[in-house]
Amino acid sequence: MLTATNIDLSYGASRCLRGVSLSVGPGQVAAVLGRNGVGKSSLLRSIMGLERIQGGSIIWEGKEVRGLGPAERARAGIGYVPQGREIFPFLTVQENLETALAAAPRGSNVPAEVFDLFPILRQFLRRRGGDLSGGQQQQLAIARALTARPRLLILDEPTEGIQPNVIKDIARVIRHLAKDRNFAVVLVEQYFEFARDLADTITVMVRGEVALAGKTQELDEAEVRKLLTV
Amino acid sequence: MNEPQDLAALPHAVSTKGLYLDGVSVVFDGFRALNSLSLIVEPGELRAVIGPNGAGKTTMMDCITGKTRPGSGIVRFGDRDLTRMDEASIANLGIGRKFQKPTVFDALTVFENLELALKAPRGPIACLRWVLSGEARSRIEKTMLEIGLTVRAGDLAGLLSHGQRQWLEIGMLLMQDPQLLLVDEPVAGMTDHETEQTAALLVGIAGERSVVVVEHDLEFVKALNSKVTVLHEGSVLSEGSISHVQNDPRVVEVYLGR
Amino acid sequence: MNRRIILLLAVLLLAALPLLNLLPVSNPLHVSDFLVSIIGKWICYAILALALDLAWGYAGILSLGHGAFFALGGYAIGMHLMRLIGPRGAYGHPTLPDFMVFLGYRQLPWFWLGFDWFAFAFAMALIVPGLLALVVGYLAFRSRITGVYLSIITQALTYALMLAFFRNDMGFGGNNGFTDFKELLGMPLANSGTRAILFYASLVSLVLVFLVCARLSVTKYGRVLTAIRDAESRVRFLGYDVTHHKLFVFVLSAMIAGLAGALYVPQVGIINPGEFSPANSIEAVVWVAFGGRGTLVGAVLGAFSVNAIKTWLTSVAPDLWLIVLGCLFIAVPLLLPKGLVGLIRRRKEKP
């Protein structure tokens, strides 16, 4: 169970998160929606430990992780799929996956189920990450996060710039992880339909604040759309 | 209003007083950052450029200001070929640029930042002999008024808030007395109120000068009430008024709520 | 105002030293010859520190080659002093310096011509470092070699010059350099009056250089340099030709360093290739860093204080000096990033 409460984050004089709260339990998908630049990615980066928050708390599996660095949070079971994929361009697919074995015992291998979820990666094991197409890179980024066997997966706009068939694959994987594998999933999206179909709860952000939050079925879709489009 | 298709058909010798880009391509290590991009900005025009991340907005600015040399294509300003000039000469030609991350000189005061940007001889000797004339002072003071920083004139730029830094940088652009302003994400990190003020400021600037604004924030773009160019994968996807663009199914597909 | 008075007092105090030297030894205010000559040396170092601060503190050019400019200035004056020895040398040759007679030279090499004339030698002490800085700076700044790359290139240059001056066939006295000077402008160097004059010449130069640098730093040019230091590419987009601006300050700074060397050599009576050693250049950097970079007072303060420590320590525990100097290099960036001046300012602001 992840519970982030009242998170404040600013860069110098500009505040990008103002008292944002979010929680997600095992088997659940929590979607964070909002237009560009409202602070969705900052929220995820704060949860991952890539940003130093000025206020609030982040409780993961009963422990405060606010003081931990990203590596320690990863070792505590949080997996991160960054915006824009950010795979290692000069490492092969195999090596990209192996980076996530940092916390695993010596001699561990990439779990076979990663390849079951993304069979295409098996064909490209020796290819450099930078040479893959955008959709393949996105699959690699998710596979890489799964290699560390996390219990919470946070995904930052996994559909951005990806062709529709791959988006379907990604949706299938996320649903499988939450429903069959009991993962907790936090999903940041701009693509409303994609999020609505997957999410149990939806949080809509506007200018660094939560504008609307609740169970997916209970939210007024028109109102959400109004906050998203212009 | 020219549609992009028509643009590509124009003869290359076309002469416009404004900015003229045609068939510009930039390739980084196999990645096409710009793919035969064509764009015309008339003198005095205000133009918004939008597009998702990686659409090539910043690379386009880099090509215009001499930071990146395009692999192929034409980049002209008036009758000058920008691909053959360095950053300083392009700036002296009258093209000013505001970066995405505001870069003002923290160790100098607001006044000094503006003074540095003020159009004047740029050589070392000229700078050594520079004496602030009454006319120059009044120009700087006028600009400080415009960007709302008059009371902070003597403060170090490093002490300004994020929004104030953005404005100072716009002010520095104005001091250069440019014919063309390139403004990259001017309202990132600004409050609603600041955003409105910025929109008004930019609208006020256009008319005398061409202004190209790159922005994510569609509400802000709406407030500019100008012609909009949508970039996608390094080329122009759609161009026209904000309502035209909003109703273009291709734009909806790649950029707006799908 | 307050600061100006303190500076004025400091200059006056320094100016009094040679006069106090004239007092009889029994007088409690008497200042020894040793102290006068060593302070004279430090003044030259302070000029070098100002030169370096101009390039590094204001324009962000961390040159590890200023020791070479200093040495070149020193060699130019050294050549003049050698020519003035004339037939008083050990070999008694009317025109050739001793080392040339020893190495079998028949006539003066072409590049020694004109150095019998003081004005020419003094001009060369400024022009040669300036020209070298112009060529190196042009090549480096044009291709936008900045930061540590520039430091390494300037250090390599210094190193190459040191190797070159160590060679006998370069015509600069090889390993031994120049020494045994007799007189300058008709005044015997051994004379304490001459030493006082050299001391005052150095002090006046220090004040002048300080004023020039201080004046320069408050012009728009000074602000352009600061801007280049903090965000070079941004300055380019404002339409400034950064290469020219950096070149101008680099050449000016090299000439000031040459001046410092020219004042230094007659006072210490020797110049040899050891002055080109890369360690000398970087030691000058630590003066500036220790005093506080980007503040001219800091450069002077740093040059005086580090050299005071050095003089004291090399007499008390010579083996420890290099360790202490090394520790200064380590401690300043970590503990005193703004130097002594920064420390004093912070003290002032706190209470």
Add this chain to the structure above:
Amino acid sequence: MFDLALPKLLKAAGRGGILLLGLLLLMAPARAQDFDALVPGLAGTFGEQAEAVERLGSLADPRALPLLQAMSDARLLKLADGSVAIQQGATVPEGASLVRINNRVRVALRGALGRLQLVSPDPAQRLSAADAILRNRSAEDIPILETALARESRPEIRERLELALGGARLASTDAAAKRAGVATLGASSSPEARNLLLAARAANPELSGAIDTAVIAIDKKLQFRQAAETFFQGLSLGSVLLLAALGLAVTFGVMGVINMAHGEFVMLGAYTTVVVQEFCRGIPALQPWSLPLAIPAAFLVTAAIGAAMERGLIRHLYGRPLETLLLTFGVGMVLQQVVRLVFGAQNREVISPAWMMGTMTLPGGVSITQNRAWIILFAIAVLLATLAAIRLTRFGLEMRAVVQNRRIAATMGIRTGRVDAMTFAFGSGIAGLAGVALSQIDNVSPNLGTGYIIDSFMVVVFGGVGSLMGTLIGAFTLGLVNKLLEPYAGVVLAKVLLLVGIMMFIQRRPKGLFALKGRAADQ
């Protein structure tokens, strides 16, 4: 005690050379008796002595050598019975007297000894004999030289013999022999042969055409040899630069940290070698292993210091390269001075193991010092090991991931601080290895590293920051260019030219030879 029985003595001297004796006997069956008949002449009048010496000398009987040697050293005894023996010890026995010689005999002895030594079983003696004959070439020596050449197997001695033979033939009066001499010398590749030919040119106008051809042939070979030796010297310098620069390529290239103390790490590696050697001196069993033991020791010592420096100091200055430069320079100064205080300022001696000493001669007369050849191999081995560590190990993978994207690497659970420390330790350890190699060819002194550090930085800048391939090519290019320029420009000017060349090169390619291209490189 001394041995009076000459036959016994001769047996002892000749035992090793029975086969050779047989060979000589076959060629000249009468000579064995001649030998016995000639020996008493050594104790006769000066005239008899000279004749006996000359004739013994041309016999090519190895038994004659010790006798004539003793005679030349004034250790030959004339016994009461008129026979001769070699004096053993310092005293002259009862009834015997030392054989005395005059200058004419002495001259004869010198020639005869030279000829006899040519067939000595000791290669060093044969070599010096060949040299002696070469010095006063005469046509009389032709047959003995031919004999000696026929059975000589060592290439370096053969070369001298051929030279001597060529010279001797040239000295003959027979036109055919002279022609053969020119051919012999032309086939050699030494400057001496060239001088002999040029000297003979004026005296033998009829041979001038042949001599000119021969001289040109020699010049070509000399040029080749010189080129090959320059190339080797370049490779040698390149391998030293490679060793010194590899560690920098890791710390500077990979981590972007300017480590001005890198040269001092190299120096510490060399001193570790000294300490290990001194330690092993006390334990005979370890003595031959001191150099192989020094390799891991030097790596560990410098790696530990490097890691401590990164964690303790450099870590606080990431993103401030100029301050890092100053700080590391300070560390270098402290290390240098501490070593100076502990070990003294004078050079320390490192004894190279026997298998690293001496020169080897390649075909074509190209000679290579063994220790430099070993260092070239060692440099390549270190490069391969470095590549393997980066490409194949877990640490290498984490290091590459951190370099490419530090933040994302951390989100994979990689402890980036630990990787930084290990990377720095790794680069410093390689510097230690460079020190082990340098201790074999340079003086081990506290400022050992300063001479190499600037060149190493040049290598990294030239090769392209962050590319080991660039470091390899950069090191060998700089080494070769340096050595190619040296003969024309001198050591210093070569360095200056190289520096200017690199600055010009950076004008064209600011990121070096092997720059990482594209967006990822800019991040």
